[in-house]
Amino acid sequence: MHDIRMIRDTPDAFDAALSRRGLDPVSPAILDLDTARRQAIKQAEDAQAAANAAAKDVGRAKASGDDAEFERLRTLMADKKAEIAALNERAKDLDSQLNDLLLTLPNLPYDDVPAGRNEADNVEQKRTGTPRQFNFQPLEHYDIPAVQAGMDFAAGAKLSGSRFVVLRGAVARLHRALAQFMLDTHTEDHGLTETITPVLVKEEMMYGTGQLPKFGEDSYQTTNGWWLIPTAEVTLTNLVNGETVEADTLPRRYVAHTQCFRSEAGSAGRDTSGMLRQHQFEKVEMVSITHPDDSDAEHARMTRCAEAILEKLGLPYRTMLLCAGDMGAGARRTCDLEVWLPGQDTYREISSISTCGDYQARRMNARFKPAGGGKPEFVHTLNGSGLAVGRCLIAVLENGQQADGSVVLPDVLKPYLGGRNTITATGELK
Known part of the structure; x- marks a missing residue:
């Protein structure tokens, strides 16, 4: 959500920022609605003032016995009452139109976000770790012999359709271990x-973090109006929905492991093999609620939190700064972590860490009281995967695969696997 006062004061800068996302100018339409809304409010106030004055005159006319003046003023008051109701209704309608338009607009990229239209224009910031050199052709995760007994796509399809999977045995244990480790x-x-x-939320919670109204097709809604969360960003961020918190309670840093649900409406035909893109998956999600002065430092801190998981697991990765055209709608700046997948011979996204400024806070009306007193201000919100559990499972399996079909697992997971660190070629945890 955007501050209408900012758009009034700097419409050209607002449009220029949106143009970096590939959008046409919208400030003229916004300002036209805003002007009409303010005019209707002013006219309603003027009509109310006239009605108030007439009400006083009615009493005087009746007291003086001037029946003609009394009836004229009564008619005037009735007309003003109807006029005021119509003007208030028009102001309400225009306010709704303005709000609906603002709700569909994405956030404004920070100045340090690179220009660009898609992932080809993202900027690599660093690479960490060296991809392993295999003396055999590495397989994708679902083709590794150690994995095949524990990753059943046919069972998932029978139960639920495409883009679902059933995990069992050592693979299921590894998946659970990764989430607990994170x-x-x-x-x-x-x-x-x-x-x-919860993984079921009210509709207003989806509006609060920006999944609605524009991206409803990407999520699932139940028949009684609840929405299944696409990520715990929705629930964790909305913990401050409608609240005004004390400044000394910031930052608030949350982490949650949840099931997540996405329709993948915009990804038809992409990554249809394996576990890379599923309708139901698990994530460990990080969310921070901060003072505006601290949000940039918090973004860097959250990025390091996600990077640390990959480093502890010994997984090579690269850190990317997304261009304006590739960021999510709610973000002002996003860093993606892309993990090396030897089976695909490429890096693939495993985490996105975004700072949203006050964009979500305005939608949620989430504020803080400044420590020194003064008017409450909007908090800043940040979110990031720490990490996507299924994608991390894929990376661990592919990077640890051996020529004999077994998989050697990171030592850091031994405490979560009963001291064991190998899945044999027949699918046993040893």
Whole structure:
């Protein structure tokens, strides 16, 4: 959500920022609606003032016995009442139109976000770790012998259709271990507060973080109006929905491990093999609610939290700064972490860490009281995967595969796997 006062004051700068996302100018339409809305409000106020004055005159006319003046003023008051109702209704309608338009607009990129239209224009910031050199042709995760017994796409399709999977045995245990490892690292090493939230939310919560109204087709809605969360960003960020918090309670840093649900409406035909893109998946999500002065530093800190998981697992990755055209609608700046997948011979996204400024806070009306007093201000919100569990599973399996069909797992996971670190070619955890 955008501040209408900012658009009034700097319409050209507003349009220029949106143009970096490939959008045409919208400030003329916004300002026309805003002007008409303010005029209707002013006219309603003027009519109300006239009605108030007439009400006083009615009493005087009746007291003086001037029946003709009394009836004229009564008629005037009735007309003004109807006029005021019509003007208020028009102002309400124009306000709704303006709000609806603002709700569809994406956030404004920060100045340091590179120009560009798609992922080809993203800027690599660094590479960490060296991809392993295999003395055999590495396989994609679903073709590794150690994995095949524990990753059943046919069963998933029978139960639910395409883009679902059933995990069992050692693969299921590894998936669970990865989520627990991430949670423990974020809570014990990074100071995040572990949180368990619902996966069904009210519609206004989806509006609060920007999934609605524009991206409803990407999510699932139940027949009684709840929405299945596409990520715990929705629930964790909305914990401050409608609240005004004390400044000394910031930052608030949350982490949650949840099921997530996405229709993948915009990805037909992409990544149809394997677990890379599923309708139901699990993520460990990080969310921070901060003071505006601290949000840039918090973005860097959150990025390091996600990077640390990959480093502890010994997975090569690169850190990318997304261009304006490739960022999510709610973000002002996004860093993607892309992990090396030897089976695909490329890097693939495993985490996106975004700072949203006050964009979501305005939609949620989430504020803080400044420590020194004064008018409440909007908080800043940030979110990021820490990490996508299924994609991390893929990376661990592909990077640890051996020529004999087994998979050697990172030592850091041994405490979560009963001291074991190998899945044999027949699918047993040893």
